[in-house]
Amino acid sequence: MDSTELQPISNFIKTLPPFDQLSEQLIEQCCQALTVVYYSKEERLVHVDTNEPQLYIVRSGAFEVTTEKGELIDRIGDGQYFGFSGMLSGEKIVNKVHILDDGLIYQLPLESFNKLRAASRTFDRFFNQAFAKRLRHQGELKSNNISTSRISSLISENMISLSRDATIQQAAILMSEKRVSSLIIIDNEQLAGILTDRDLRNRVLAKGLDGKTLIEEVMTKSPTTAPKDALIFEAMLLMSEKNIHHLPIIENNKPVSMLTSTDIMRSQSSQPLLLIGQIDRQTSVEDLIKVSNQLPSLLQNLISSEAKAQEIGRILTLVTDALTRRLIFIAQQQLGEAPMKFCWLAFGSQARQDQAAGADQDNALLLEKEGDSESEHYFKQLAELVCSGLDQCGFPYCPGNIMAQNPKLCCSLKQWQQQFTDWINAPQPAALLNATIFFDMRSIYGENNLFEKLQNSVLKQTKNNDIFLAALTQNATQQVAPLGFFKNFVVERDGSEVKGIDLKHKGLALINDIARIYALANGIKTVNTRQRLSALIGHQGINPEDINNLLDAAEFIAHKRLVNQGEQYEQGIPLSNYLKPSNLTSLAQHHLKDAFKVLHDSQTGIKLKFLRHF
Amino acid sequence: MLSRWFIKTHLQYQSRQCKDEQIRKYQQAQLPLLNLPIKEAPLLALDLEMTGLDPKSDQIISIGLIPIINGQIKLNQGRHKLIKIAGSVGQSATIHGLVDADLQLALSLDEALQWLLKEATGRVLVAHHAPLDMSFIEQALLQQSEHANSKKCRLYAIDTLKIEHQRLLRKQPMIKEGELRLNSCRSRYNLPSYDAHNALVDALSCAELLMAQVSKMGGGDKIKVSELLS
Incomplete structure (x- = not known):
């Protein structure tokens, strides 16, 4: 065949996974079947013919797949594909493909695509996985993703509860009526305990108690609970750690629902959970x-x-x-x-x-x-x-x-208490450096009240301790959020090479510092920066809007850092915290500037609040 | 406007004058294509490899053809033919990678021309620096003609080099050397550079370039064949 002489095309195709797994002969057949089409930005959209599904192999240019409503699903560049979703699902194509940059596409017709799938399992698996990933992007599988889903997505809003002074017979009737294995027991809207099938078996029937016994005599008092916005993943860990199967869910100090291990089992297993298991x-x-x-x-x-x-x-x-x-x-x-x-x-x-x-x-x-x-x-x-x-x-x-x-x-x-007292009373530069590490502490294993004693004594000394807080603030505001005089980015230079913006030390670390200072000043026990900031809302002298802005900024900067590192990982270059503004779209640059502006304002805020006496 | 009218008239005149039936058929089939939008017209990108640049003394070694149908290039319809030549491939072997041994399987010039005319009938030819390719074909057709005192038959084609020349002059006052080479033109449209050189790959390169140019000029449904033909 004459087309075997189109070497530049087969040379390109055979470097692409999964085509690199195909035999020379299949590559040739595949190249024979291709159609070449040029798309320019001026056309805006790739016209996708629903009746003639094809695999679009991008040779050059940049494309963006969105839903009908314009939500971004995927960005596609050289050597990547689109159009496979429709071919695999057989469904009508509703996604739109926007042309971001002029380019050339090799189009493989459905028939040839299916031939290759039949001929090579690797090829077939590759596109099925890509398809599944695409679905995840579209959020269709999101509910199954335990690691990042919240409890709120699993529980029903109808709490099945009884008052603690009801009888166990009433409890049993309600449980069989509602077909549940457990009840939330309340006292004046507050959580008093839980009552489970097992309690009825072990603490009632086995003991020969009669049906008129009050629930409060047999229920599990002060059960372990989880907040409504906890990750499913965390709830699951809690259950396996404490060997329990029922977890009352709390919102605004009131029980709102019961989460059972079966609820979680029903949603699929996921990788992080598997790893911890x-x-x-x-x-x-x-x-x-x-x-x-x-x-x-x-x-x-x-x-x-x-x-x-x-x-x-x-x-x-x-x-x-x-x-x-x-x-x-x-x-x-x-x-x-x-x-x-x-x-x-x-x-x-x-x-x-x-x-x-x-x-x-x-x-x-x-x-x-x-x-x-x-x-x-x-x-x-x-x-x-x-x-x-x-x-x-x-x-x-x-x-x-x-x-x-x-x-x-x-x-x-x-000894620990003494050590902290020393640091707090004599905030020398070295001690302050320690503060950024030691004042964020959490107990991982062991006797929790030992840790609580330490934490309480530390917070007692830091709360409203003007001198210590001023020293911390002084230290924390030495690093400035990277906004120049004209609100342009101050980009750090490393020798002659421009490294970019240090998202960690000039961004996230500063937010951690701000949250720490506020937490120590207000005696807040949680250590997580977001939780610290959230806990501040409602405290005197703190503007909730500022805190919410800071929370958003933290999330945006953290996300940019992760994405940046993900890209570095893909390109095989060492991971760093440096982001080059030139690598960002102008929209993202704009957002990042806003985030740093918020950070800058918060720094000014803590200076005013904690340094004004000095 | 004048040139469009001229092409049409000239084609009509030629097709009446032409004694060779195959050529006449080709000329007649060109007429209805003139008024079609580029996108709807069947196009045929062509590239020749020659032993040199002079149509009178140098010979065609190979022909690459690839059709563009509805703005799509169909790779399975790409064709590549080698042609037997008198003498040796000589100097140009180093450029085209063709050696005399390859030419053993080649067509005679006459067979190749018949094949080319058949493929081109009902299609608009496209080439990069078309005048050179066309003059080689015109010369070859004349030499092969069985009819005494035949006249040279002028062939029309879309020239991607000429299009690029005009487009570039609109952006810059003058054109530097090398800026109109096929790969330099392609890079302006974000087209990949194809490193292998044979007539088929170059025909494909030219076809892609035309599609890119046309889409930048407002799209293949707005431009008529006669506007680009020369």
Whole structure:
């Protein structure tokens, strides 16, 4: 055939996955069947013929697939495809393809496309996966995505409840009427407890109680609850951690519904959850390391599924938390029970739940009391096992030695309290640097009230502590949000090369600082930046609109950072926090400027609030 | 306007004068195409490889053809024919990658011309720097003619080089050397550069260039064939 001489085309096609998996002969057949069409921006839309579905292979140019309503589904450039959705689903094509940049497209007719699918399983699978991914983009699978969906998407608004002074017979009747396995028991609209099938069996029938017994005598009092805006994923972890199957959902301090493990089972399993499940089953450090190898691809999937940036940070942190707990468990299998109560603390980003992949570990041990040499030895071994385990699982040792295996950071409650008091009373530059790490802390494992005691004593000292807060503010406003005099970006230079805007240190870190200062000033216990900011709303002297703007800015900058890193990952260049404004569309540049403006205003705000006395 | 009227009249005149039946058929079939919008007219992109640049002394080595139908280039209808020549491929072998051995399977010039005319009948020819290709074909047709004192028959084609020349002059005062080469033209339209060179790939390159030019000039449904023909 003459067309075999069209080498430039077959050379191009055979480099594209999945065509690269096809035999020379199939490539030739495929190239024979192609039609070449040029599209220019002036035409605006690619005319897609519904009666003649084709695979559009982009040779040059840029295209954008949107829904009928104009919601973006995908951007497509050189060597990418569109048109496969219609061919795979057989449905009428309703998506629109906009021409962003002039270009050439090779079009493969349905018949040839199907021949290739039949001839090669890899080819078939590739487009089926691309199709599934496309659907996810369109949100059709969103409800199945546990990792980033919220409880609110699973629960029904009809809460089935009874008052605590009703009888258990009334409870049983209501449960069988409504076909539910549990009830929320209320007292004056407040949650009083829950009553489950199992309670009726174990605490009523087995004990021979009669039907007139009051619910309050047999119910589970003060059950574990979850807020309505929690991630499904978090609820599931909570259930497996506490070995429970019913979780009352709380909104504005009132119960609104019951979430059961069956509700969650009904929505599909997902990758992060699978990963955590796997972590919880491993019995050796070696196996944990193997399981953690999946982390980079998990991150990549989360980014490509357009999960919110803060949720990705939360999921990664949940994985780190699970890994830490499992490592402690494995270490204790080896070392035996701890000689006293203790708490494994996380600082910095793990505490704030905004961890990035490959972040250093920042952790410490909080002990009930000062120990003897034997217990010192025990905790040293425990810390070393866990820290080296984390290192091997992809969370490298902290270069600043902020780790539990550092004897200075394996202290009793008293010592920790003294340490914090020292930092608060003498806010020297070094101490302030520590503050950005240590004042964001969270208990990962162990005796929670030990941690609460520490946290309460710290917050008591920081709340309304003008001198300390002023020093923190001074320190936090030394870095300026990158807005120049003319509101243009101040772009950092690294030698002769322009690196771009540092989204972490000039963006997110500044927002973390602002949230921390407000939280310490107001005695707010949560550590996550978003939660800290949300908790501020309603506090005196704080404008809710400013806080909401700051929350939006944080999400926007965090998202841009993740997307930027996702692109760096795809291009195979080392991940960094630097974003080049020239890589952004003018619209995105505009948004980013707005976000930094908000940040800049907030910095001015804390200066006015906390520095004015000095 | 005048040139359009001239082309039509000249085609009518030629088709009456022409003694060769195949050529006459081709000329007559051109007439109804003149008033069609580019998008609806069946087009045939063509490229010749020659032993040199002089139609009188140099010979055609190969012909690449590829049709454009409704603004779409059908790769399965692309054709490539080699032609037997007198003597050796000589110097141009280094450019075209053709060696004498390839030419063993080639058509005779007469067979090739018959084939070309048949393919071109009812289609508008498109070429990059068309005057050169056309003059080689005109010369070859004249040489092959069985009829005594035949006249050279003028062929019309759409010339992508000429279109580009005019479009460029509207944007810049003068044209630098090399700016009208096929690949330089293509890069202006974000078309990929095809590195292999044979008559078929060059015909395809030319076809893509025309579609790009036409879409930038307002679209193939607004421009008539006669506006681009020369």
